[in-house]
Amino acid sequence: MDLSFERIFHPRRVAVAGVSTDGFGFGRGILLSLLEMGFEGELFPVNPRGGEIKGLKIYPAIEDIPGEIDFAVIAVAAEAVPETLAACRRKGAAGAEILSSGFRETGTEKGAALEEAVRVEAARGIRVIGPNCFGIYCPKSGLTMLPGPDLSRETGPVAFVSQSGGHAIDLAFLGKAVGIRFSKMISFGNGVDLRETELLKYLTTDPETGVIAMYLEGVTDGDAFFRALDEATRKKPVVIYKGGLSEAGQRAVASHTASMGGQALIWESILRQAGAVQTASMDELAGACLALSLLPRRPYRGVTVVGGGGALGVAACDTAEAYGLQLPPLTGEIFEAVQAVLPKPGSSAANPIDIANPYVPPQTLEKALTAAGQDERVDIQIMVPLLYHFKALAAMLGLPSIKEATPYEAMAEAGARAAAATGKPVCAVLPNPRRTLADLDVEVILREARDSFLKRGIPVFSSLAEAFSAVRHAARAARRLEGHPD
Amino acid sequence: MRDDVVSRALAQGRSILDEHEAKGLLSIFGIPVTRERLVTKKKDLAAAVREVGLPCALKACSPAIAHKTELDLVRLNIASLAAAARAYAEIRQAMGDAPGGVLVQEMVSGRRELAAGMTRDEQFGPCVMFGLGGIFTEILKDVSFRKAPLTRQDALAMMDEIRGHRILEGVRGMEPVDRERLAAILMTVGAIATRDARIKEIDINPLIVRRGTPVAADALIVLDDGGRATKRP
Known part of the structure; x- marks a missing residue:
């Protein structure tokens, strides 16, 4: 375990360079965010003008901070960054994140020269994240990225490494909503020092990280990255969304093979060869991370879909097949057992299991899931309670609101009990076609329901396709970890 | 300077090995040719x-x-x-x-035409290609890649990865393709690329399946001449 990484992600003494007492500059923003997050260590704001902010003394220079520092957040103007970084190194900092922009991304000679100066300084003995990045988010220590004063402090298994700061902060917020918990998140921007390969190697050995997710645009050393990835995926699932895969720029080449080698195809093949799970969007990456956080590592193939009527049936079969999953039709004793618990008529105990009633009683769901889970071809079950229909039920029964009519807590419990009884995990899909302003109460109930399921370790998705995609990715990662190819 | 077909071509200021030269080189490494x-x-x-x-x-x-x-x-x-x-x-x-x-x-008789090849990717270096051959290579672009060097498992996996992978099975009374022989060809293409950095691209197309065994019916090799050659086809 590299001690300098420990001091970067869990620093005790942190300098924040470039903090002004008012306005909305990055330095002030990140300092206030760190305070809001309840960062565990000591903070030392720095600005040549001095003064005070939120009861903290502002030091005129890094040199004026008493004692050593572990880490620094640098948000000064680009011209002042190399010098500030040097001061941090002399103060004993193991690393620094540089939020400032104005480097290579400007496409100017001046920007490139400044970036080179940062690289040279980093090589003298301080690890650098950035520049032009959103920095590190680490729920355990309370380090946060910008603008994230209210990210989750709950720690979890997923690490995310991103070239893009926007994707990082978005996933941090999305994760908070959908139940993905992070060990650490690193937005590395221009990546003069630490970037994909080194961070991947570190996270492979990091005991706080169980799942590695990455957003990449390009890599600096393809060979080194390939080797690190090939190694990492044998130990932990690695989920990658590669951005910028357009078919542009076909080189003028003489052979057919070279003209076939569009960037997208090569990347896809290489990531597969190295055992990574590849997604085509950030949403898909989030779904895979959620499934990999909550589901046991198994090579899932057989799925049941248990829902409350509607056109679930045919669509479920078609969709599952597209994701390489199967819906084995239930037969014999298991079919009989499922049929015995279903209300008649109109229900179907084959698979998908159609309960033919939008207001499915939780006990019925539990019994159906418990019976179907006995089939040895079934590896995982997906329940689709149509909670949005309960709004109409509330009106029919004269209840004051949808809340009194919707037994989501009992449904989550039913799923959890069935999973425990059968040893087969259960996922939930909570769709919502009611999306008008008048239906905000439905949205509220669905958010509450999501939390109920998550609390019991049941991943929740918004559509069957999303659930199938996530389960497929989880299965792929499991096969890789077991040493099987696809 | 090695006295081989690549050195000779480069010495002549050429960046292309013709079909006969290319197949000669491939057959030295054990790839079956016509x-x-x-x-x-x-x-x-x-x-x-x-x-x-x-x-x-x-x-x-x-x-x-x-x-x-x-x-x-x-x-x-x-x-x-x-x-x-x-x-x-x-x-x-x-x-x-x-x-x-x-x-x-x-004349190689066989109704199935495959393709194998190699290109050097700017980021990942030599990558081996496999796919449907003949005119379908360009029309369907049904190909897969692996970074060289290839393991046997890589070679087998890339066969299953193309959409038309069922063509390798014993369809319509045709013999199933000998996957081990095919894997050996793909691994060899990768090995040639990692051995000789002067070889920039390899095209084996069509790789005709004759009674279950793939045979290179046409081939082209592009050399890296450091941009010296003026003669481009």
């Missing part, structure tokens, strides 16, 4: 045809011509010596001043 004779003088044609046997194919063979089919420089299913002489004359005339000769080649 039986063939290069004819540069008309008087040697009859002997070549006798050696290769009938029916045979005649093709223009020149480092200056990369895509001979498009230029109508290929004659297939030649059944007699007289037909071979006519084809030879036609091809020769169409080639004009291009250097090289005419390749007399056995």
